[in-house]
Amino acid sequence: MWISTMNVSMLDQVAVGSGASLVNLVVHAILVGAIAATLRDLADTDTSFPGFVQYTLVIVATGTLLVIGHFGECVIWAYTYKWVGAVPENTDLIYFAFGNYTTLGYGDVVPVPEWHLLGPMTALNGVMLIGWSTALVYDMLHRSVRTPKQQG
Template identity: 50%
Template sequence: MMLPFLVGTLVSLACIGLHALVTVVAVSIARSAGLRHTARPRSHLMGVMMATAVVLMVAHVLEVLVWAATYSIVGAAAAEDGLLYFAFVNYTTLGYGDITPVREWRLIGPLTAMNGVLLFGWSAAVLFEVLRKTLDHLEAAKAPRSASG
């Protein structure tokens, strides 16, 4: 029981690190894009939000690939059942149950789900913060500038 917990914890930490890296990149790109002056602020906001969401989705797919590779390495389930699919079902907490892990690796599914829930929440927070900051900038750009200088 300890080996699956240890492996799941290490993979979770790796995915958290990957998500942190992608978050830093996404926020820096969104910040620079959000600071641009534009004649079409709504379209600009939509573009910033869509780009940020796509970058975060790519991070989630990479994290699912890390989990699928881990499942393959440890033999958590039969490879012919589709380990990538199994990782997606666990990570997104769908829990279809059509593929089940081998008995000694049962704990890895819930650990994957816990990691996915955490990282999806993190992504939602990042998207909200990018939206808030971009809106703040767009509002500041619309405000009349003071004559003092």
């Protein structure tokens, strides 16, 4: 535990939550950039795969990479909670982070009162990054569909 749970101010909570959010934003930007660049290169190559197969591969590859990325982002939040001692002892940190990140929040585990803002900050970060992923999937699928003019 890095920060004592005594005398934790709102500013401390916002600083820690903003730091974790920023790290996740950078991780997600790198992931989305790599996916977009790879798919752009794939679209520029002449392929012998039928459009349906290429379309399916784009969906599966993009979805798989994004799920892995979101899992990693939840792990960053879990380590953040551990680092500051934001949850009760013996809490499954990954479970807690996923619940907050996805806004599911079962309510069976709550942060210690001194760190209560980290849950909503995790949720805000998760909503933003999941929305960004959704936009990427939509854009990539939209671009990967070959129109008769593009098929030449």
